[in-house]
Amino acid sequence: MLQWLPENVSTFGQGVDNLFHAIYWLTVVVFILVMGTLIVFLIKYRHQEGKKADYIEGSTTLEIVWTVVTTVIVFVLAMFSYPQWNNIKSPTQFPENPDVVVQVSGKQFNWDMTYPGPDNEFGTDDDLELENELHVPMNAVVHIRLTAEDVIHSFFVPQLRLKQDALPNRFINVWFQTELDDKPIQNFERLKAKGYFAVTLTPADANTPLISGTILKETEDTLELEVGDETQTISKANVKQLAPKVWRYEIPCAELCGFGHSGMLGYLNVHTQESYDAWVQERWPQ
Amino acid sequence: MHDNEHTEHHHEESFIRKYIFSLDHKTIGKQFLIYGLIMFFVGGGLALLFRWQLAYPDQPLPIIGASQQYLDEGEVVTGADRMWERIYESDKEEWLETSMPSGVITPEFYNMLFTMHATIMVFFVVVPILVGAFGNFLIPLMIGTRDMAFPILNMLSFWLAVLAAIVMAIGFFVPGGHAAAGWTGYAPLSADPQWTGVEWGQNLWAISLLIQGFSSLVGSINYITTIINMRAPGMTFFRMPLVIWSLFIVAILLLLAFPVLSSALALLIFDRLAGTTFFSATAEGGGDPLLWQHLFWFFGHPEVYILILPGMGIASELIAVFSRKPIFGYRSMVWAMIAIAFLGWIVWGHHMFQSGMRSEMGNFFMTTTMLIAVPSAIKTFNWLGTMFRGSIRFTAPMLHGIAFVSMFVIGGLSGIYMANTPVDIFIHDTYYIVAHIHYVVFGGSLFAIFGGIIFWFPKMYGRYMNDALSKIHFWLTFIAFNCTFFPMHILGVGGHMRRISNPQQYEFLQVFEGMNIFITMSAFTLGFAQLILVFNYFWSMYKGKVAEQNPWQVNTLEWEAPTPVPHGNFGQIPTVYRGPYEYSVPGEEEDWTPQAQPEHAPATGGD
Ligand code: HEM
Ligand SMILES: [Cu+2]
Ligand SMILES: [Cu+2]
Numbered sequence: 001m002l003q004w005l006p007e008n009v010s011t012f013g014q015g016v017d018n019l020f021h022a023i024y025w026l027t028v029v030v031f032i033l034v035m036g037t038l039i040v041f042l043i044k045y046r047h048q049e050g051k052k053a054d055y056i057e058g059s060t061t062l063e064i065v066w067t068v069v070t071t072v073i074v075f076v077l078a079m080f081s082y083p084q085w086n087n088i089k090s091p092t093q094f095p096e097n098p099d100v101v102v103q104v105s106g107k108q109f110n111w112d113m114t115y116p117g118p119d120n121e122f123g124t125d126d127d128l129e130l131e132n133e134l135h136v137p138m139n140a141v142v143h144i145r146l147t148a149e150d151v152i153h154s155f156f157v158p159q160l161r162l163k164q165d166a167l168p169n170r171f172i173n174v175w176f177q178t179e180l181d182d183k184p185i186q187n188f189e190r191l192k193a194k195g196y197f198a199v200t201l202t203p204a205d206a207n208t209p210l211i212s213g214t215i216l217k218e219t220e221d222t223l224e225l226e227v228g229d230e231t232q233t234i235s236k237a238n239v240k241q242l243a244p245k246v247w248r249y250e251i252p253c254a255e256l257c258g259f260g261h262s263g264m265l266g267y268l269n270v271h272t273q274e275s276y277d278a279w280v281q282e283r284w285p286q
Numbered sequence: 287m288h289d290n291e292h293t294e295h296h297h298e299e300s301f302i303r304k305y306i307f308s309l310d311h312k313t314i315g316k317q318f319l320i321y322g323l324i325m326f327f328v329g330g331g332l333a334l335l336f337r338w339q340l341a342y343p344d345q346p347l348p349i350i351g352a353s354q355q356y357l358d359e360g361e362v363v364t365g366a367d368r369m370w371e372r373i374y375e376s377d378k379e380e381w382l383e384t385s386m387p388s389g390v391i392t393p394e395f396y397n398m399l400f401t402m403h404a405t406i407m408v409f410f411v412v413v414p415i416l417v418g419a420f421g422n423f424l425i426p427l428m429i430g431t432r433d434m435a436f437p438i439l440n441m442l443s444f445w446l447a448v449l450a451a452i453v454m455a456i457g458f459f460v461p462g463g464h465a466a467a468g469w470t471g472y473a474p475l476s477a478d479p480q481w482t483g484v485e486w487g488q489n490l491w492a493i494s495l496l497i498q499g500f501s502s503l504v505g506s507i508n509y510i511t512t513i514i515n516m517r518a519p520g521m522t523f524f525r526m527p528l529v530i531w532s533l534f535i536v537a538i539l540l541l542l543a544f545p546v547l548s549s550a551l552a553l554l555i556f557d558r559l560a561g562t563t564f565f566s567a568t569a570e571g572g573g574d575p576l577l578w579q580h581l582f583w584f585f586g587h588p589e590v591y592i593l594i595l596p597g598m599g600i601a602s603e604l605i606a607v608f609s610r611k612p613i614f615g616y617r618s619m620v621w622a623m624i625a626i627a628f629l630g631w632i633v634w635g636h637h638m639f640q641s642g643m644r645s646e647m648g649n650f651f652m653t654t655t656m657l658i659a660v661p662s663a664i665k666t667f668n669w670l671g672t673m674f675r676g677s678i679r680f681t682a683p684m685l686h687g688i689a690f691v692s693m694f695v696i697g698g699l700s701g702i703y704m705a706n707t708p709v710d711i712f713i714h715d716t717y718y719i720v721a722h723i724h725y726v727v728f729g730g731s732l733f734a735i736f737g738g739i740i741f742w743f744p745k746m747y748g749r750y751m752n753d754a755l756s757k758i759h760f761w762l763t764f765i766a767f768n769c770t771f772f773p774m775h776i777l778g779v780g781g782h783m784r785r786i787s788n789p790q791q792y793e794f795l796q797v798f799e800g801m802n803i804f805i806t807m808s809a810f811t812l813g814f815a816q817l818i819l820v821f822n823y824f825w826s827m828y829k830g831k832v833a834e835q836n837p838w839q840v841n842t843l844e845w846e847a848p849t850p851v852p853h854g855n856f857g858q859i860p861t862v863y864r865g866p867y868e869y870s871v872p873g874e875e876e877d878w879t880p881q882a883q884p885e886h887a888p889a890t891g892g893d
Pocket of ligand 1: 591593594636637638656658662697699704706713715722727
């Protein structure tokens with residue numbers, strides 16, 4: 001069942017996934033044991049002519065055993081969970097000196113992103129406001145000041161294993177750091193699901209020039225790429241390797257916020273360092 | 287109507303006194319049952335509407351929706367097209383036109399649908415049936431008394447519930463539509479009409495729940511008083527059947543929890559109508575949206591246990607009776623329920639893990655929540671222990687009891703994922719929660735309700751429900767239920783948010799299109815399967831096989847009363863000699879020993 005989890009790309013996401021898996025196996029085992037016992041009992045102790053049930057009122061030993069065992073299990077589970085939770089949600093444990101600080105504000109029905117600009121201060125002239133587009137460099141520590149303008153929204157990036165409600169008149173700090181690899185890849189399966197967005201393709205035919213574009217659509221064998229103003233369909237078989245420039249992840253709103261809640265959607269663009277520098281240069285030309 | 291020769295009462299009561307404004311706990315119980323079943327169909331119908339939208343986003347509904355030709359070219363082809371044509375041509379703003387033009391559910395309407403679905407199912411179906419119907423019918427009969435302590439309050443409780451339902455129903459037809467802020471009514475969305483466009487709908491929602499709260503309060507005071515004061519001679523607390531224990535505990539929870547909701551609702555109404563800002567934060571000051579969540583969940587978590595405890599009680603009765611064995615660990619079953627009721631007050635924060643609470647609070651609430659899984663596990667093990675070396679009869683009620691246990695196991699286990707704060711970061715507000723809720727409330731409470739109805743039907747109406755129909759209904763429901771709700775775990779693992787009207791708007795949810803269609807088809811099957819139950823219910827009332835006084839050979843006192851139970855219940859109040867689950871006692875000829883059967887050898891007595 002857990003293969004349905006979206007790709008994880010954050011540093012703390014692995015910890016979440018590990019717990020997810022641990023609880024998954026714990027519950028699967030408990031489920032099989034309980035259901036197995038139930039089914040065995042139902043078959044073995046079904047009513048048979050001439051056979052009476054045994055008069056058993058209970059067993060104090062058993063009661064103590066299963067109380068203690070379940071209590072121990074849940075405490076052990078809790079012990080493993082505290083550090084993960086604190087690591088993600090406790091501001092005192094955030095990595096200091098973030099590479100990027102952004103303010104994200106939910107409002108019916110958009111995510112407003114505010115960058116403090118080169119002076120690193122909000123509320124000054126060099127602030128940059130973007131609607132629904134968040135840009136960060138890969139593997140950088142990002143701090144987000146999360147707030148909302150009207151009602152409660154919830155900032156959710158499935159691939160980061162991050163979710164935090166955004167409240168009006170309150171600033172909640174969240175952080176994340178991606179863990180991505182920008183080495184060119186040769187395996188072209190499920191590229192979109194893995195977030196590949198802006199890419200540079202090296203064609204198999206050495207004489208053809210590199211192709212840079214953004215992935216619009218993907219089938220098992222082909223890629224539909226937007227290159228400049230036009231759309232090209234390229235067979236994956238004709239590609240030697242693919243180098244990422246930008247990964248793109250959806251930022252749905254996860255808390256009911258009105259009629260536009262469904263479809264309230266932003267994007268997290270994670271750039272390679274080079275691509276991010278270019279983006280910064282474009283926004284705040286020196 | 288019927289002649290009632292069995293009634294020992296001398297004076298003839300008028301039809302109104304007897305069937306409408308009745309003071310008899312049994313009639314009131316049946317009234318609550320019918321009320322709950324009617325609301326069950328309203329709530330279910332709403333769900334089918336929004337399930338259609340989830341499977342086929344923005345496509346017109348079947349039957350009442352316009353045809354594609356009509357949508358594309360305005361060409362009238364079907365009868366539905368003609369209806370829409372008429373609606374569009376009339377000058378009046380028709381209800382259908384604003385909520386689902388051409389049969390396509392608008393996002394506003396969608397929000398209203400799931401809000402009202404959950405509100406109705408929680409407050410107008412499960413609680414009225416479990417507490418109102420079973421509570422009323424069973425408490426006096428099972429503790430051995432003639433009626434509730436306060437029959438007039440009892441009647442009031444039912445008619446307040448009717449009033450609440452009427453107020454809630456009006457909300458569907460006011461301009462701006464009904465409440466659309468979720469059954470949890472989170473502020474500020476619910477607190478200011480400007481955020482939803484909903485005006486009186488939300489007000490009526492709050493007022494109706496306030497009235498429903500009074501109804502519950504009145505009922506719970508009655509239950510508590512009756513159970514404490516009116517038990518038959520010999521009926522000590524620890525000889526009470528578990529279902530009575532569960533209703534007793536639930537009545538206390540209701541008494542303590544509902545006022546919290548009522549005060550929150552009152553503040554909400556002030557915010558909406560009197561311009562206060564209890565639940566909205568502005569730069570100039572004001573209140574706090576989180577205050578609503580704390581109040582709501584401080585009520586809400588005990589409330590979810592109100593939804594399950596009587597189900598546990600009913601399942602315990604069914605399993606003991608049809609395994610012909612004493613409940614395994616009767617006392618620890620009671621203490622587990624008491625533990626659940628206590629712990630239930632200190633776990634509400636688990637609904638708010640992602641609300642921005644301090645991480646220390648998250649740790650606290652994770653610990654308490656995981657602890658509450660312990661008594662739940664104890665109960666499960668004891669049910670298994672009850673079946674161990676029993677003599678299990680697979681009657682229709684027992685099938686439901688077994689389904690209750692297995693579905694509750696799934697719901698309890700999925701609760702552990704969400705109690706785990708790091709994992710909850712991902713699955714909070716996804717379909718994982720929706721799966722969890724339905725495994726506990728539908729898989730749990732509703733299966734117990736169905737089982738309980740079939741089990742006590744002979745005592746209620748003097749006839750059996752049709753066995754074949756009951757079993758067909760059971761299997762269809764069981765299979766369709768799992769096909770509907772199990773895949774929702776997978777949606778949740780995939781990150782599928784709840785409360786969105788169109789998953790196709792998200793790239794990462796495209797893969798789930800097929801699964802959503804499958805769920806919707808299963809949901810329709812599940813919905814239509816319930817018609818069998820209703821048919822069976824009303825058919826059996828008049829045509830079912832006539833039942834003897836104690837058809838399932840049960841020990842508890844309700845079966846001592848003649849069938850149909852007369853006004854006043856018992857000819858002579860029975861005396862209780864033993865616990866409720868003395869089945870297959872060694873040395874006894876029969877495999878059951880009724881609570882009211884006198885000791886034949888006083889020397890062995892002494893409980
Ligand atoms: C083993 C016991 C249980 C545990 C550990 C547990 C845990 C949880 C947690 C942590 C949540 C919040 C999840 C979130 O919003 O992220 C939740 C939600 C919920 N639970 Fe349980 N639960 C348990 C049993 C039950 C039972 C017995 C019921 C009711 C009969 C129930 C009904 C609900 C409902 C209705 C919600 C969702 C409320 C909403 O947001 O609309 N749970 N549960
Ligand atoms: Cu939203
Ligand atoms: Cu809860």
